[in-house]
Amino acid sequence: MTATQRTHDLSPMDTEQPDRVAQVVRGLKGLILNAIPSARDIDLQGLVRSAGGLSRENWSFDAKWHDAAGSHTHPLMLMRDAAGTLLNTERSREFAVLQALAQTNVPAPKVHWMDEQGCWLGTPSVVMERMPGACDYMVLNGAQPLEARLSLAQDFIRLMTDIQAVDWQALGLADSLGLPDVAPSLCELSHWEAEYRKSQLEPQPELDYVLAWLKRRAPQAEAIVLVHGDFKPGNALIHEGSISAKLDWETAHLGDPLEDLGWVTNPVRKREHQIPGHWERQQIVDAYRELTGRQVLEADLLWWNVFSCWKLSVIQLTAVAEFVAGRYNRVFQTPSWLFRPMLQMMEAAP
Secondary structure (H helix, E strand, O other): OOOOOOOOOOOOOHOHHHHHHHHHHHHHHHHHHOOOOOEEEEEEEEEEEOOOOOOEEEEEEEEEEOOOEEEEEEEEEEEEEOOOOOOOOOOOHHHHHHHHHOOOOOOOEEOOOEEEOOOOOOOOOOEEEEEOOOOOOHHHHHHOOOOHHHHHHHHHHHHHHHHHOOHHHHOHHHHHHHHOOOEEEEEHHHHHHHHHHHHHHOOOOOHHHHHHHHHHOOOOOOOOOEOOOOOOHEEEEEEEEEEEEEEOOOOEEOOHHHHHHHHHHOOOHHHOOOOOOEEEEEEEEHHHHHHOOOOOOOOHHHHHHHHHHHHHHHHHHHHHHHHHHHHOOOOOHHHHHHHHHHHHHHHHHO
């Protein structure tokens, strides 16, 4: 997960770890010079590491320089891979998606440079434009009037369908993301099963049981679309009551349109995505159907709901494994709290 302006910031790192800040400054200047050989008088101001980002370090700064094309000033964000991570992702895929989205109406940060191998910044990194707005995971159930929150909820579902409407073929995204060679549900399940096996420190019979159920019932996709992979209010910026940017594209891929819809209708994430009594599962699905014309079979959506919980379980196991290995300094609980909702959904499946 990444961020540009989260609701809580850490103290400026130059007051805590000046050597680390100096290292980042040197790396950024090297990256800029590599991308723009004519650049001179590079000035990086206000470098601060922001809160948020469980898989990457998020650094905010302003950059000024002169080059053969003139003078430039940009508010920027550096997303640098952390030593321990909850998600194994590739910067080249994220960079390609953001470059493609710059040609669409989807609000996403403009990318400037990529350090794919960590040659300048020590670990794989991406530098992108810093967008206006603030991030609030619970914005749909915050202090704003109900009317404003409902409007924002509808904006989120429209944004989801706008992402799915992106012409990934015309933009060449199949070259960078790859096309599913079987049902997208099985592709995603295979990917996350591999992550599960890498992070598994002890037997997990409940997760194995759910995995077997998912394999038996994997649905076919109604279409192949661009999937965000972690669609939620916490991965967006809100500016003056509107969504100014959708963030955190590192898990984007080509897949089933119900994957993101299954993520936001997952019952364990209700507090983030739903407004009790006004914007619940049925209203979300109805709005999605109206915007897309897709069927949204209940059995298929329920499969993606279960998958969402199973995927979240794997992410939590990864965090546990990273902590045990000494690469992560935050303690995560095991995913046992997700077993009951998964089994209940499986029992209710048609």
